[in-house]
């Protein structure tokens with residue numbers, strides 16, 4: 003198939019969260035299955051890693067994109083995803099994208115976010131047309147590109163030359179919907195007739211995520227459990243009605259892990275590489291290195307927990323904060339890495355001050371340290387309030403670090419709780435709790451500590467985790483089935499659908 007993946011971020015070019023990992027890994031996996039894939043992202047010069055290879059080159063294509071009452075130029079640059087043949091097209095428009103961060107500054111969204119991403123979405127469609135990519139499907143991701151399905155399916159359908167192209171939208175996190183005041187409607191280039199409660203409007207605002215859900219041929223989200231949760235009032239973030247109405251086109255596909263980035267046998271960040279056969283020597287070496295690096299006592303016998311996270315309400319840091327003092331009365335160590343809301347950062351920094359022999363907190367985004375923590379710790383904490391898929395629990399499984407998670411979203415789909423039955427049938431991979439409460443989290447941490455003291459149980463948990471298939475190959479095949487369905491639906495769709 004000919005597949006265009008449109009996204010506001012993709013590793014290694016720009017990343018704020020899991021979306022960037024998913025887009026690049028999926029693109030590579032689709033390429034390996036023999037499909038022709040293009041990734042289209044905005045060009046953020048200030049986000050690029052140093053020594054990027056291969057370099058980004060001009061493609062000698064530029065064109066005006068109408069936006070409101072004027073037009074802004076889109077200049078196309080191109081490169082390939084490192085380690086693959088996948089072409090990446092970068093849409094350059096410095097006024098929109100040459101900024102120090104992707105979406106916000108000082109905790110405030112950029113005031114022109116609607117304009118920036120309407121521009122980008124319209125540029126994606128125009129790039130497909132001008133470069134004659136003739137995609138069978140355009141796969142949009144999250145609100146930033148959720149206008150694309152509407153551009154393909156609404157009034158422009160006859161003029162884009164993409165009338166048979168299927169439109170797929172993936173919801174990576176429904177909490178971020180791209181909600182803007184109604185006067186931004188003119189930035190979309192679509193007629194005001196679409197601004198109604200069935201299509202682009204929600205609660206009086208322009209809602210780009212809703213727009214994408216309504217106009218796409220198929221909608222996916224990043225785990226089967228999250229696909230069910232978002233159809234409920236508790237998990238639907240106000241769009242549960244729309245999602246329920248479109249449930250026949252809604253599919254949950256669990257993300258995979260990119261083995262080029264996350265594999266303890268080859269990871270260049272680690273003091274010692276290891277696999278399932280050598281984990282008994284490799285992991286203690288990584289643990290000792292991590293303890294030294296973080297300034298914690300280098301002890302092999304102390305259970306060490308890790309947490310790597312955006313510091314946001316979603317991630318369960320409030321319930322963690324409420325039980326930490328009690329947990330820290332035990333003989334444990336904890337490594338925290340993250341950045342985000344100031345009060346969570348301060349809470350974890352304060353714990354390091356209060357327990358300097360037990361807690362190491364690092365504020366900031368540090369890719370290398372994230373790998374070193376995953377390899378060096380014994381157990382990984384992910385007490386999320388909600389979690390569409392989650393990647394770190396899967397990295398933990400692969401690195402032989404036992405995940406401790408709340409039973410929500412993708413965490414429920416990827417971690418099997420430890421019980422006498424799951425130990426006996428050798429499916430147990432971690433520890434889960436249901437209630438969103440510090441009490442339930444604390445009990446589960448204590449359960450984890452008890453299991454840690456039983457070496458046979460712990461070794462079994464590590465080995466079962468490391469044997470899980472978290473590969474993208476499996477998920478990519480499911481996406482291809484969705485693309486085929488989208489294409490078939492597109493062919494059957496009425497002209498102004």
Ligand code: ADP
Nearest residue numbers: 019020311312340366367368369372392393394
């Ligand atoms: P989300 O997308 O909600 O932030 P995910 O678990 O899906 O959560 O993905 C988060 C990704 O970002 C993972 O690859 C994780 O390792 C990484 N990450 C988060 N915070 C940091 C940080 N402070 N330093 C390095 N990597 C981080």
